Amino acid sequence: MGEAKRRQDLGIPPREKKIENKESKFKIKETLNKFPYLPYILGFSLLVILIIDLVNYYK
DSSP states (O other): OHHHHHHHHHTOOOOOOOOOOOOOSSOHHHHHHHOTTHHHHHHHHHHHHHHHHHHHHTO
């Protein structure tokens, strides 16, 4: 702890830890934060497609 003692003697605050932002390849969180209604639209459209497919199957 040489540096910590030296900084304390000089009256300098402790060194701040660097925060690394881990960038993911899939920007799912950013997309959901940008468009919070997107899952509802996708779910509703999937439900409509399944109902149409079911109706066409029983014709």
